[in-house]
Structures are given as structure tokens and as C-alpha cells.
Amino acid sequence: MKIDLIVGVRPDIIRAAALEHAFKDYEDTMELRIIYTSQHYDPELSQDLLDQLNLIPYAILEIGRSEGIVNLASIMVAYALQLNLDPPDLVLIVGNSDSALAGSLVAARHNIKIAHVDSGVRSFDNHLPEEQNDILIDRLSSFLFTASEEAVINLIREGYDSASMFESGNVRADAVFRNLGFSEESTILDRYGLEPSSYIMLTLHHKHILGNKGFVAALFTMLEELSENLRIYILLHPKTAMVLEGMPEIILESTDNLQFISSQNYWDTLKLIKNSALLLTDSQGLQEESSILGVQCLTLGSSTNRPITLARGTNTLMGTDVPGIKTKILAIMDGDRLDGYPIIGWDGKASQRIVKFLSENL
Numbered sequence: 507m508k509i510d511l512i513v514g515v516r517p518d519i520i521r522a523a524a525l526e527h528a529f530k531d532y533e534d535t536m537e538l539r540i541i542y543t544s545q546h547y548d549p550e551l552s553q554d555l556l557d558q559l560n561l562i563p564y565a566i567l568e569i570g571r572s573e574g575i576v577n578l579a580s581i582m583v584a585y586a587l588q589l590n591l592d593p594p595d596l597v598l599i600v601g602n603s604d605s606a607l608a609g610s611l612v613a614a615r616h617n618i619k620i621a622h623v624d625s626g627v628r629s630f631d632n633h634l635p636e637e638q639n640d641i642l643i644d645r646l647s648s649f650l651f652t653a654s655e656e657a658v659i660n661l662i663r664e665g666y667d668s669a670s671m672f673e674s675g676n677v678r679a680d681a682v683f684r685n686l687g688f689s690e691e692s693t694i695l696d697r698y699g700l701e702p703s704s705y706i707m708l709t710l711h712h713k714h715i716l717g718n719k720g721f722v723a724a725l726f727t728m729l730e731e732l733s734e735n736l737r738i739y740i741l742l743h744p745k746t747a748m749v750l751e752g753m754p755e756i757i758l759e760s761t762d763n764l765q766f767i768s769s770q771n772y773w774d775t776l777k778l779i780k781n782s783a784l785l786l787t788d789s790q791g792l793q794e795e796s797s798i799l800g801v802q803c804l805t806l807g808s809s810t811n812r813p814i815t816l817a818r819g820t821n822t823l824m825g826t827d828v829p830g831i832k833t834k835i836l837a838i839m840d841g842d843r844l845d846g847y848p849i850i851g852w853d854g855k856a857s858q859r860i861v862k863f864l865s866e867n868l
Contacts, residue, residue, distance in 0.1 A: 507536045507868055510594040510613075513563070514545035514581070514605020516555060517678075517791045520772060521600045521623070523559035524680035528857035532865050538598075539564035541588065543581045543605040558771050559685075581608035589616060596621060596868060599647070600677065602639040614646045619868075621649035623677055623860065626657030627790075629811035634714060636790070637811070649867070651860050653677070653851065654814040674859045675851025678794045682776065683854035689776040698765060702781040704737055706835065711743035712788045715807055719753065724828040725806075726756045732832065733764035736839065739778065740766050784838050786831075793821050800846050802838050804831065820846040 509529075513522045522540060529538040542563035546552040556563070567584035569577070581604060589612060597613035599606045600623045613620050625644050629637050644650060650666065652658050653676040661671055695702070708729065710716060729738050742750070747768070750756050760766050770778065776795070779785060785796045785803045793812045796803035797819025804824045805815075815821035822844065824831050 507596070508539060508592075508594040509536055509596045509598050509864070510539050510541050510564075510589075510609070511598045511600070512541050512543065512585075512605055512609035513561075513600075514543040514608075515601075515603045516546060516552070518600050518603060518605065519552070519555050519559060519561060520681045520791070521677045523561045524677050524684055524857045525598070525600070525623070525860065526561060527684065528680075528861040532861055535865060536861075536868075539594065541565050541567065541585065541609070543567045543585065543608070544569050545577065545581065545603060545605045554771055558773065578604045578608050581605055582612050585609055585612045586615075589613070589618075594618060596864070598623065599643055600624060602627070602636045602643065604635070604639065606643055607639040610643045610646045619649070620647040621651065621860075621864065622647040623651045623674070624653050624657075625650040626652045626661040626671075627811040628657075628660045629809040631809045634712075634809075640811070649864075651863075653856070654849065656813050672860075672863050673851060674863070675853060675856035676794065676849070677856045677860070678791055679798050679852040680854050680857045681772075682795055682798050685773060685776055686780075689773040689780070692774045692777040694770065694774040694777055695781060698739070698767070700737070700739065700778075700781070703783045705782055706732075706736060706738045706784045706786065706839075707778055707782040708738065708740045708786040709743065709746075709792060710788050710806070711746050712807070715788045716746060716749045718826060721826045721828065722749075723753060723755050725831070726750075728828050728832050730764060732835065733761065736763065736835075738764050739782070740764070741770065741775070741778070742766055742768055744769065784835065786835075793819070794852075797821055797846050797849070798852060802843055804834060804838075806831070814849060818847045818849050820844045 511522055540563045565588050569580040569584050596619050597609055598621050599610055610620050622643050631637055650671045651674040758766050779795055780799045785801055788806050793805055793815045797815040803821040808825050810823055
């Protein structure tokens with residue numbers, strides 16, 4: 507049984523490595539083939555991560571550097587050519603990237619079954635590309651693997667047959683638990699002079715946040731003010747750096763308490779998150795990882811498709827009210843913290859459950 511696992515962006519690589527490990531127990535009956543779309547072409551977001559997690563693609567698609575619909579179309583054409591040469595029996599999709607949607611559309615046109623890992627996540631903001639992708643991928647999929655009860659409820663409300671759903675749990679948790687030991691060997695805290703639980707970490711990369719230039723400018727002004735008394739570590743996604751470089755009101759120069767650092771590998775990033783006092787982010791995955799690790803998280807923006815991290819994790823949805831965000835930061839640093847609770851299925855065994863299900867149902 508040949509299974510193509512579509513991998514395009516950093517979160518896909520992280521979860522694909524966990525899934526690949528689980529597939530090793532079924533090598534006699536199922537062949538997992540990593541199809542890397544090259545959607546992320548920045549080395550620290552792609553090849554460096556593939557190397558660190560020892561993920562070797564079966565095929566690397568050749569696409570040009572583009573954005574939006576052109577990027578989606580390029581991935582579709584490239585995967586269609588690959589699929590015509592060597593078709594799989596199943597296409598396995600993780601997440602909601604353009605690579606995930608492209609792989610799903612091509613598989614559907616070739617009448618190949620699709621399995622969607624992390625299905626049913628909804629922010630209920632249809633303007634977001636990730637939301638559009640999730641909805642479309644779910645509609646095309648034969649098998650829907652859900653990470654939480656909220657995802658199941660979303661799918662039922664949308665009319666899905668429960669027979670197509672399987673509550674597998676969260677593959678992101680598998681990745682965290684599998685890599686925690688490796689992350690302890692990271693020297694990143696020493697490299698930047700950081701003490702555990704003494705710093706705030708910020709990451710931004712979604713267009714709907716970065717496109718709000720007034721909010722971004724006010725946020726960075728506020729963080730600069732806070733850095734007079736607090737240590738703040740800003741992890742810059744390559745696209746974020748490009749946006750900020752085009753904003754003259756933001757000075758990208760590190761000081762003792764306000765540091766701008768490029769994207770790091772997974773083990774370094776995991777250690778940074780685990781040892782931070784507070785995480786500010788718009789990242790879906792980091793909302794999950796912070797809750798898994800018990801780290802306080804403030805999600806920037808008006809929506810999240812990870813509501814379980816609000817109900818049972820350590821995450822708080824903050825909107826774009828900069829004074830309110832500042833007040834909340836100071837309160838957390840003064841000890842006003844959320845207690846996270848164990849989340850069902852976030853136990854490090856989701857990949858095993860998914861692979862076992864596929865072995866029994868394909």
C-alpha cells in the first residue's frame with residue numbers, strides 16, 4: 507500500500523517526522539512516501555529542519571518562488587506530474603497549508619482517497635486562507651482524523667458522517683514529546699544569555715496580523731517600552747522580517763533586553779518555548795505547544811482555530827487591543843497565570859493511532 511504524505515511548510519515537517527516514525531512498525535504492508543513541495547524555500551524553515559528531524563523526501567517537487575494562487579497552482583501542477591508517474595493508494599494530508607490543499611485537489615481529481623490529519627479545526631473566520639483550506643480539504647477527504655472534541659463537533663454540525671471520523675489526538679504533541687530530550691541538548695539559552703522563565707518570546711507570521719500595520723507598529727512600540735524592565739526575545743520569520751524592514755517606525759536593532767533573532771531549528775525553538783515566561787504569537791502550532799508544555803500564551807488577533815487551548819490549555823485570545831495586551835503581559839509576569847489541564851489525545855500516541863487505523867481500514 508503506497509501512501510503519499512504531502513509536506514510543504516515547517517509545521518508539516520514537524521508532524522510528518524512523528525508520523526513517519528509510527529509507520530516504521532508497518533513497513534511490510536504500507537510504504538510511506540514523503541512528497542516535499544518546496545513551499546518553504548528558506549533553509550531554516552525547510553532543509554535545515556528536514557535534516558535535523560532526519561526526514562528524507564521520496565520526491566521533491568520543482569516549483570517557482572511565488573505567492574497566493576500562483577503558488578497553489580504551481581504545487582498542483584508539480585504534484586500532478588509526480589502522481590501520474592507513480593500514483594499512490596492514499597494521499598495523507600497534515601494541516602491546512604497551500605501544499606495540503608494542492609495535494610488534496612490533485613488526489614481528488616485522480617479519484618485517490620484522502621486522509622486529513624487535524625481535520626475539523628475552525629476559527630469561523632472565512633477570510634483566512636487557512637480556514638478556507640481546512641474546509642475544502644475536509645470536504646475532499648474520506649478519513650478525518652481529529653485532534654479534539656471541538657473538531658468533532660464542528661464536523662458534525664457541518665453534516666459529516668461520524669463513520670468518516672476518527673478521534674486520533676494531536677500529532678503535534680507526539681512531535682513535542684519525541685523531541686523534548688533532543689531540545690535539552692540545545693545551547694540556545696547560553697548563546698543569547700537567557701535564563702529560564704525570565705523572558706518573553708514573540709513570533710508573528712500570518713498575513714492577517716502583519717497586514718494590520720497600525721497594530722504591528724503599536725505592538726512593537728509597546729514591547730520596546732516594556733523592554734526597559736523585561737527581557738523580550740523576538741523570533742523573526744523571514745516574511746515577518748521583510749514586512750518589518752518596510753516599516754521605518756520599527757527599528758530592528760537588538761538591545762540588551764530586546765533581541766531580534768532569525769528563525770531557529772525545531773530543537774532550539776522548543777527549548778525557547780519551554781523556558782519562556784510568556785509566549786506572544788499568532789501561530790496555531792505554538793498555541794498547541796505552549797499548552798502542551800504549560801507555558802503561558804497570548805494569541806494575537808480576533809480568532810483561533812485551537813479553542814481547546816483556551817478552555818483547557820494555557821492560552822488566552824487577546825485581539826488587537828495593545829493597551830489590553832500590555833496590561834495582560836504585566837499581570838502574567840506578576841503571577842496571574844492560567845493552569846493548564848491534560849487534554850485527551852495529546853499524549854504522544856496520536857501518530858500510532860492514525861497508522862493503526864489506516865492499517866486496518868485501507
